[in-house]
Amino acid sequence: MNTKNAMAVLLTGLALLLPSTSWGREASVASPNGKLVVNINDNNGRPTYSLTLDGQLMLQPSALGFQADFGDFTQGLKITSTKASAIDRTYQMRQVKQSQFHYVATLLTIDFENAKKQKMSMEFSVSDNDVAFRYLIPRQRGDNPKSAVILSESTAFSLPDGTTTFLTPQSDPMIGWERTKPSYEEEYKADAPMAQRSHYGHGYTFPCLFRLPAATTQAESAGWVLISETGVSSQYCGSHLSDYTPGQGYAIAFPMEGENNGIGSTTPGIALPGETPWRTITVGSTLKPIVETTVQYDVVEPLYQASQPFEYGRYTWSWLIWQDNSINYDDQVRFIDLASKMGFELCLVDNWWDQNIGRERMAELSKYAQSKGVSLMLWYNSNGFENDAPQTPRQCMSTGMARDREMAWLKSIGVKGIKVDFFGGDKQETMKLYEDILYDANRYGIQCIFHGCTLPRGWEKMYPNYVSSEAVLASENVFFNEGAAKRQPFDLCMHPFCRNASASMDWGGIIMNKYLSKDNKSRHTRKTTDIFEMASGITMQAAIQCVAMQPNNLDELPQFEMDWLRAMPTTWDETQFIDGYPGRYVVMARRHGNDWYVVGLNALEQPLTLTLPLPMFQKGQVLNFYVDDAKTGEPKLTTLKVDKKGNAKVVIQPNGGIILQK
Secondary structure (H helix, E strand, O other): OOHHHHHHHHHHHHHHHOOOEOOEOEEEEEOOOOOEEEEEEOHHHOOEEEEEEOOEEEEEEEEOOEEEOOEEEOOOOEEEEEEEEEEEEEEEOOOOOOOEEEEEEEEEEEEEEOOOOOEEEEEEEEOOOEEEEEEEEOOOHHHOOOEEEEEEEOOEEEOOOOOEEEEOEOOOOOOOHHHOOOOOOOOOEEEEEOOOOOOOOOOEOOOEEEEEOOOOOOOOOOEEEEEEEEOOOOOOOOOEEOOOEOOOEEEEEOOOOOHHHHOOOOOOEEEOOEEOOEEEEEEEOOOHHHHHOOHHHHOOOOOOOOOOOOOOEEEEEOHHHHOHHHOOHHHHHHHHHHHHHHOOOEEEEOOOHHHHOOHHHHHHHHHHHHHOOOEEEEEEEOOOOOOOOOOOOOOOOOOHHHHHHHHHHHHHOOOOEEEEEOOOOOOHHHHHHHHHHHHHHHHOOOEEEEOOOOOOOOHHHHOOOEEEEOOOOOOHHHHHOHHHHHHHHHHHHHHHHOHHHHOOEOOOOOOOOOEOOOOOOOOOEOOOOHHHHHHHHHHOOOOEEEOOOOOOHHHHOOHHHHHHHHHOOOOOOEEEEEEEEOOOEEEEEEEEOOEEEEEEEEOOOOOEEEEEEOOOOOOOOEEEEEEEOOOOOOEEEEEEEOOOOOEEEEEEOOOOEEEEEO
8 A cells, every 4th residue: 555545544544533523423535645535424314425625625515325115325324334445456448548547546435324224335436536436235134135226316416606517418208300319419508507407307418517616716717527427237227417406406317217218117226235336526626637537447347358359440431421322332332442542440331231232242241341451330220119210220239139140140241340329218228238239249249339329337448349439419410400510619629528538439420521412512511620620530539430531532632631541540548638628629639659649629719829738749849730721721731849848839720620749
């Protein structure tokens, strides 16, 4: 145990020996560096917790507890014992924002007892900028019950008055196109007041970002808080945040009755002894800990071993621009050839392939792709009974028998991945479907991307063949309507701070066409610059990344853009936040091997001048600088020198981007 951990454990123990206050008995746990402190109080029967960072209150006293079918753990509770220990472990992953992880935290286990002498415990795992906590439920006296239904949670998050929000609403169930909602594709609002009601009145989808009010008039913010959850498997439901209630804040909310076409319970059932998923809170005086957090993976473990080493890379995708009419053999050959010419590893064949191409010819197409050094991914409808989405293939992923047949066939023709769409809900029933698809796919060496789906919650580590999820208002909407195209810069400057900070995100395409049409001359224009699009391939994190080039781009793009896209990595060894504000702009750096990529996006209506600290480069080093010309808006490749202080001054054009690399 290192000295910091030992001190944190000692501080925790001392806090627990303090006499009870008039409000109840208290416990405290501090991060290894001592700056982040969680205080827990049984509060005369109604337990609460609060967070401070460097003495600054980040979370006010907030309710804890749950109601189960066998007992009430929201009132009449008292702390009976505590135990503190140190966590210091390392692990590796290849498909998220970094590859080497060192998790150092203080773990506090608190035992509670209610008025009926029924017991439950809580675990708080506290690292320097992250708190993860969960409920542990043992069997009770007489070794029963051996199972439980969690009827509700009181778990709340009470933020200081004046906090503003960066949230996306939870939608009504079974609405929208072919009754496919919630599809987790609602719009974010930036810097909204907490009292503002969510669009549908059902609260907000995880992750949820908050900016705390400034302690002084000189400061823009007192800090940032990102709330989410991790470790959700088939053993629980997914949750979200309720609407804001004065005096209480936001509370954990379970799925709605209508989700999943009304099938399945809104309340999770668990075997005992058992535990709930981890609720996570990331805090920082700046946005750096928010963007760089890895708490989603730090506190979970793989649920099975990978059946083989999985590979990552880039894929082409005809459907984004060419749509359903492109799902035919000849057009897919064109996109396979495009992938081959660009050195991309994969090509995604979207919906209706079973009808428009047929299974026999799909085997031929896969063989052709492999002859060109490209592997196929195939699209599937998750249904089932969940909604009315008509696209086929349907009912290939909804039962174990169907999956086993399908996965065996996919492996036999050399398909490397699947994209499964249209889930719509967070019930435990749906969590089980995700897990079953992933587990069966792993047995056949197949990787999975999900669309029309919920936020992944630690799944990159829990399920080794899981790649990414949409769970965002994604690129297809840029094609469908001009309003979404105008919102694209805002959205892609929002996601590094919330949605993509918490989990891998398949936004669905670095778009290189000037017009959102097959002929690249009609319909509405793309509102972003080429450099913005290229840089977004770095700001958006997914180990299998869509480069939505079209065959015409081979003759239209400047050679330096083609060369850059050919070399663009999709896996990262390190991520660093440099500058930004959610929805306005973002500058970040990612390292692949020895190569650093510093990229920026600007969603503002005016040029943005920044002086960037670049410690990853040598002072005086001359860098390749991809930037938009200030006069013409056209992309150009030039050079930029790091100054003697290790900084570089850049200007990012409106809806534009920058890329710096050696």
